[in-house]
Amino acid sequence: MTPPKLLDDKALKERELLIINTAVLLIQRNGIENLTMDKVVTQVPFSKGTVYKHFVGKEDLLLAISNHSIKVLGDLFHRAYQFKGCARSRMLLLNFSYLIYAMLYPALFQTVLCAKSPNVVGKSSEKHINEGERLEIKLMTSIHGIVEDGLADSSLELPMNMDIQQLCFSNWSMAYGAITLLSSEVEQCSGRTSLIVERELFNLSNMLYDGMGWKPFTKDRSHCAELKIALAELFPEELAQIKAKGRELNFDSFS
Amino acid sequence: MTPPKLLDDKALKERELLIINTAVLLIQRNGIENLTMDKVVTQVPFSKGTVYKHFVGKEDLLLAISNHSIKVLGDLFHRAYQFKGCARSRMLLLNFSYLIYAMLYPALFQTVLCAKSPNVVGKSSEKHINEGERLEIKLMTSIHGIVEDGLADSSLELPMNMDIQQLCFSNWSMAYGAITLLSSEVEQCSGRTSLIVERELFNLSNMLYDGMGWKPFTKDRSHCAELKIALAELFPEELAQIKAKGRELNFDSFS
DNA sequence: AAACGTCAGTGACGATTCGTCATTGTTAAA
DNA sequence: TTTAACAATGACGAATCGTCACTGACGTTT
DSSP states (O other): OOOOOOSOHHHHHHHHHHHHHHHHHHHHHHOGGGOOHHHHHHTSSSOHHHHHHHOSSHHHHHHHHHHHHHHHHHHHHHHHHHSSSOHHHHHHHHHHHHHHHHHHOHHHHHHHHHHTSHHHHTTSOHHHHHHHHHHHHHHHHHHHHHHHHHHHTTSOOOOTTOOHHHHHHHHHHHHHHHHHHTHHHHSSSSOSSSOOHHHHHHHHHHHHHHHHTOSSOGGGSOHHHHHHHHHHHHOHHHHHHHHHTTOOOOOTTOO | OOOOOOSOHHHHHHHHHHHHHHHHHHHHHHOGGGOOHHHHHHTSSSOHHHHHHHOSSHHHHHHHHHHHHHHHHHHHHHHHHHSSSOHHHHHHHHHHHHHHHHHHOHHHHHHHHHHTSHHHHTTSOHHHHHHHHHHHHHHHHHHHHHHHHHHHTTSOOOOTTOOHHHHHHHHHHHHHHHHHHTHHHHSSSSOSSSOOHHHHHHHHHHHHHHHHTOSSOGGGSOHHHHHHHHHHHHOHHHHHHHHHTTOOOOOTTOO
């Protein structure tokens, strides 16, 4: 009467990842708007029914891709968190790791944005929705850690009766807004508009940190030169890949 | 031989608006993820072919709704711009008009977010895409005007070699990020999380303005009391409607 | 070893939704 | 009245979705 276990979790995870990666390739090739389950099924050594065992529908698959993408971003964030340097610099570095992510993996970035739409969330499984929330919280922990370091070394004090979570959210929402709004420009080489994403992100971050009273203030330190060095040290491969795509982070147009 | 004009522009515009409003009602009732062209057609005194005369497809209709929503928001922004008061207060007020909009018209707000997805943009007509860009620029002009007023009365100086457009974008992307990320919380009465959207928006705005060096600084003025009065004067109806929905802007939890 | 039960896998199928287009109706000039 | 251009219709084919009845493989029971 013991129900036989025929499939181990490992194999299931592997298969799930294979489906996700296949879907990402299709998104890269045809655009997210043309992704269909039928196409995914033909590109995968399983039948439709099996795919639907893993994902209750197309939207659920999208959310799973989004979750996977957030994991990738979480790794970049963690590297920024671990960098040696003052807290404020590392927070700026973290924001730029977000930008690098958006430039390097546009399909993933795009999918995360799409997955935020109620169109997707409304049709997804509880399991993947909860996983997504967990992952976003995890993302926040890197930010959290940097803020705590800033508080610990007294370069930062909590302003306006705010708590740590609020401060983390401030930085996150600011970076999110800037990169999202300029993400359409992120991919192209030359900006049609006069807004340059790396410059706006840099200025916006510094204004916010100055407003928080986070030392060293902009007037006392060349954050730009520091950032340039840190990026080259922490993300050499990623910067090279971006360059290979014909795009490049340009810090010369602003001091 | 003169080709007869049978439909005037006015009637066309009216019909387009009727279709849009019908679709908005359906979104409110069934959620944006369940909007179908067939349902729209049955709710409208025209046939499918006629609807498709106006909108090349479902996504194009969504974009048109988004554009319509941006017009509504533009009106709120303009009222904030015209308010009497110091520039910095008005900018804060403008951000809060954005929040009011998100709370009062969740379906519209949601549609604007969805319409940003490449899923939608990729399948829409040039006409509506261009119209959307025009409308967003128009939105910016209210922000632009307030910044210029701040420069004119010397309460603000351009920091870090930035130009006016960059400053406008900073405020916009910050407000966008905060409200978007907390929009899922915007509708519900009590916050499960410890983040309260009106409080975060208030703090984030003030930190940014302080960082810009925009006077009067937070330490010198009770922006909160001022904002409370301004909101009551400028958006009495809207605040009442929000209250009627069971939600209320709460300023007591922070000074 | 035969019968049985459980579960993974399959892909044909019905249902839904989309967008088109051949047809019909309408208007105003000739 | 005829005609030409425009407007409106809704039946239809195509695409996509997600389900479900069936098959087969494997371990357990008899």
